Amino acid sequence: MDLGLIETFMTVAETLNFSLAAKQRGLTQPTISRQIQALEESLKTKLFIRDQHQVKLSPEGKAFKSRMAPLFDEFR
Numbered sequence: 001m002d003l004g005l006i007e008t009f010m011t012v013a014e015t016l017n018f019s020l021a022a023k024q025r026g027l028t029q030p031t032i033s034r035q036i037q038a039l040e041e042s043l044k045t046k047l048f049i050r051d052q053h054q055v056k057l058s059p060e061g062k063a064f065k066s067r068m069a070p071l072f073d074e075f076r
Contacts, residue, residue, distance in 0.1 A: 001042065003075065008035040009047065010072050013065045016055045 011021040012032065022029040040047050047061035057065060 001039075005035050005039040005042075006068055006072060008032055009039055010065070010068060012036060012048065012055070013057055013061065016057075018055065 022032045045060040
């Protein structure tokens, strides 16, 4: 699993905003979307629930964030 994809996931999970996550990561919003899509395909699950007005973590996304947070904190 690509550490960059995990970093993107964690940024989106913390901000719940793809545009803000892109700004924080120094990437474009479409790049963030592609990275999240690639991670979701790799994991074979949806990590976020998106609609026109908000982004939320799916139950699987919440579980993934819980598992990744301690590991990711070590890398920071």
